[in-house]
Amino acid sequence: MLPAADVPTYQALFTANPYLPQMARIVRVYKMVKDNHLFTMRFTDSELAQTFQCKPGQFAMVSVPGAGEAPISISSSPSRRGVLEFCVRRVGRVTDALYRLRTNDLVGIRGPYGNGFPVERILGQDLLLVAGGLGMAPLRSLLWYALDNREKFNKVILMYGAKTPADMLFREELVSLVDRVDATCLLTVDADPTGTWKGHIALLPAMFDHVQIDPANTHAAVCGPPVVYKFVLKRLLQLGFSKDRILMSLERRMKCGVGKCGHCSVGYKYTCLHGPIFTYWDAINLPEMV
Amino acid sequence: MKILKLPKNKLDFFASVVQQFGEVHAPVEQNGQFAFQPVRRWSEVRLDYNRTILPPKKYFLPPRETLLQYAGDAGYVPVMEGLDKKIVLFGVHACDVYGLNLLDLVFAGAYRDPYYQARRRNAAIIGIECTPDEHCFCRSMRADFVEQGFDLFLFDIGDYYFTLVGTALGDDMVLATGPLFEPVSHQDVEEYKRRSARKREAFRLHVEIRDLPEIFEMEYSSDIWQGLGERCLSCGSCSMVCPTCYCYEVADEVQLGSREGPRARTWDSCLFATHALVAGGENFRKTRPSRVKFRFYHKQRGFVAEYGRPGCVGCGRCIVACPVKIDVVEVLNQLRSVQNVASR
Ligand SMILES: Cc1cc2nc3c(=O)[nH]c(=O)nc-3n(C[C@H](O)[C@H](O)[C@H](O)COP(=O)(O)OP(=O)(O)OC[C@H]3O[C@@H](n4cnc5c(N)ncnc54)[C@H](O)[C@@H]3O)c2cc1C
Ligand code: SF4
Ligand code: SF4
Ligand code: FES
Numbered sequence: 001m002l003p004a005a006d007v008p009t010y011q012a013l014f015t016a017n018p019y020l021p022q023m024a025r026i027v028r029v030y031k032m033v034k035d036n037h038l039f040t041m042r043f044t045d046s047e048l049a050q051t052f053q054c055k056p057g058q059f060a061m062v063s064v065p066g067a068g069e070a071p072i073s074i075s076s077s078p079s080r081r082g083v084l085e086f087c088v089r090r091v092g093r094v095t096d097a098l099y100r101l102r103t104n105d106l107v108g109i110r111g112p113y114g115n116g117f118p119v120e121r122i123l124g125q126d127l128l129l130v131a132g133g134l135g136m137a138p139l140r141s142l143l144w145y146a147l148d149n150r151e152k153f154n155k156v157i158l159m160y161g162a163k164t165p166a167d168m169l170f171r172e173e174l175v176s177l178v179d180r181v182d183a184t185c186l187l188t189v190d191a192d193p194t195g196t197w198k199g200h201i202a203l204l205p206a207m208f209d210h211v212q213i214d215p216a217n218t219h220a221a222v223c224g225p226p227v228v229y230k231f232v233l234k235r236l237l238q239l240g241f242s243k244d245r246i247l248m249s250l251e252r253r254m255k256c257g258v259g260k261c262g263h264c265s266v267g268y269k270y271t272c273l274h275g276p277i278f279t280y281w282d283a284i285n286l287p288e289m290v
Numbered sequence: 291m292k293i294l295k296l297p298k299n300k301l302d303f304f305a306s307v308v309q310q311f312g313e314v315h316a317p318v319e320q321n322g323q324f325a326f327q328p329v330r331r332w333s334e335v336r337l338d339y340n341r342t343i344l345p346p347k348k349y350f351l352p353p354r355e356t357l358l359q360y361a362g363d364a365g366y367v368p369v370m371e372g373l374d375k376k377i378v379l380f381g382v383h384a385c386d387v388y389g390l391n392l393l394d395l396v397f398a399g400a401y402r403d404p405y406y407q408a409r410r411r412n413a414a415i416i417g418i419e420c421t422p423d424e425h426c427f428c429r430s431m432r433a434d435f436v437e438q439g440f441d442l443f444l445f446d447i448g449d450y451y452f453t454l455v456g457t458a459l460g461d462d463m464v465l466a467t468g469p470l471f472e473p474v475s476h477q478d479v480e481e482y483k484r485r486s487a488r489k490r491e492a493f494r495l496h497v498e499i500r501d502l503p504e505i506f507e508m509e510y511s512s513d514i515w516q517g518l519g520e521r522c523l524s525c526g527s528c529s530m531v532c533p534t535c536y537c538y539e540v541a542d543e544v545q546l547g548s549r550e551g552p553r554a555r556t557w558d559s560c561l562f563a564t565h566a567l568v569a570g571g572e573n574f575r576k577t578r579p580s581r582v583k584f585r586f587y588h589k590q591r592g593f594v595a596e597y598g599r600p601g602c603v604g605c606g607r608c609i610v611a612c613p614v615k616i617d618v619v620e621v622l623n624q625l626r627s628v629q630n631v632a633s634r
Contacts, residue, residue, distance in 0.1 A: 015401075015402075016404065017368050017404050018401040018402070018403070018404075019357050019358065019368075019403075020358060020366055020368055021365070021366050022365075023363075023365035023366075063360075063366065063542075065360040065362075065365070065366070065542065065549070066360065066542050066544050066549065066551060067542060067544075068540070068541055068542045068553075069540065069542075069553075091569040091570055092569045095569070106363060106365060108360075108365060108366055251568060252566070252568065252574065253565070253566055253567060253568045253574075255538065255539060255540045255555075256538075256540065258400075258401035259396075259399065259401065260396060260397065260401070260403060260536070260538075261537060261538050261539075261540065261555075261558075262536060262537030262538070262558070262560065262588075263537065263558075263565065263566070265560075265566075265584070265588060265592065266574070267587075267592070268587070268588070268591050268592035268594075268595040268596070269592075269595070269596075270596075287507075287510055287587075288574055288575075288584075
């Protein structure tokens, strides 16, 4: 049965007709990385803009009228109300249409959907975030949620690897975290053609050599291309992580986001309802997962 | 439960009375097959039909429907016209009532589908008992009899229809006929039981569904899927005719040079190559074997995990519709058979 109690009930707007997007304005487009722009949006209904709540790791269905709808992770932290940020990669019909819009243009948004990260389980414990490439997008909300509620977590560690500094999402913002004393931020690039990169130049798994991790007291959230999973999961298991302390965010085709259209099935579960955050234990028990 | 009987020779009168509850749709013959259609003359209605081409699903989740309309700065607006049209589906078999009960589970839940729900609210269902043919296995799927999901349910007991009154609306229909329905006698009940037992004996196909979800996990890499995948044409017919297949696509339909248009949903099938395709070309079910397997797996394993029962009612439609004769009963029984276990 559907976890009725888990579904946010404060947004009556989205309950009457779960398919109906509410209109939002693009308030800023930040050209972060080529074809990976950060869109800041704000619901035109100011009450909705202020009351919209989500959990880190949830996603929204973003509509561009005439082009269609696509599931996009909410990249901004729920701890910052008023606007929503989406880090969108330009890949096809809907995302292309979004890139053609300007500041002040309208899009539709409905959500939030999905389970989000099991924050309740991580409270008081260590949080390790491991992102590769574009995998930073779904992890950013969790990072800021933890930093904004710093006292609720023990250690907070981020490891993020990109090909080059120019490919690093949220680069300025993350570089400014490196000096923070209450968090460990390990940024690395595979190569630095510019010669100006001050962070690590190494493959992502090498970052494990720079920190002490207590597997029994840590949850690891991992997101990135398949090669990241391959090496990072191996490393986490070697360190002694229990399989349900490793969290990952999945992408599947989605047409409804609410468990109706059937497209996001992975094995016997729906990514939109039971995911997109799955534990590694789920992953090895679900066919079609990896 | 209120139980009455309706004289068979008054059925057409009853049907005419029922019209006041909505446009009556019933099975009529179409080139040797049957289809639910609006009834023009009661004489063309074929209550002795075996199965309709499409299940009653088409009334609640139409093959194509506009969900929203987008119009420039006004954004998206729900299109709800016509959803309140009252219809009466006359002569629905138990398996199809059960199929609707299953769809109800999908389109309810935390995110209720207002389109489906509205249509469902406005449709009355009059069920009718049937005789299994060579493709029916509804009894195995526990769908040969339904306790709910109908307003009235008619069972042939000779000169009368033994009638279960399922809802207050059903009761209103009975009352609207005046004194047409009669109380049942002890003999009628005996006759009902005799016929019910006879129907049970009439099934020629059987599938054991206990521990079937687990067997699907055990046989996930069975050779069966390869063989089926090589035969399957990915035509999607099995999904279109299935009372419990509900996958749909959604698209904004663009009118050239206009900033307005409909967002519509259309039936989709997990057999289509695009079903699990995502941007960038990655496809989680690239091969036909993986897609054929998924359809069976979802009904017998995924649906059970989500809703506590299989997502198949044993109506046999997919068996009849498949151009290469892929037969769900054969597949399930083959999966269960012992020889197959070693065949990986
Ligand atoms: C939970 C989740 C979170 C995500 N988070 C992010 C994120 O933070 N950032 C990000 O960039 N991406 C994210 N994605 C991926 C993103 O959803 C896809 O990149 C996006 O859907 C691409 O849509 P598109 O229309 O631009 O691409 P397309 O490739 O054009 O379309 C995507 C899919 O829709 C189909 N399609 C295209 N046109 C049509 C049409 N007219 N009718 C029917 N189908 C069509 C395609 O076949 C394709 O499978 C996420 C996905 C999920 C599931
Ligand atoms: S899978 Fe086949 S037999 Fe089962 S409900 Fe669907 S069409 Fe009927
Ligand atoms: S009807 Fe038969 S051939 Fe067509 S998609 Fe279904 S299984 Fe394949
Ligand atoms: S996106 Fe439609 S069922 Fe998950």
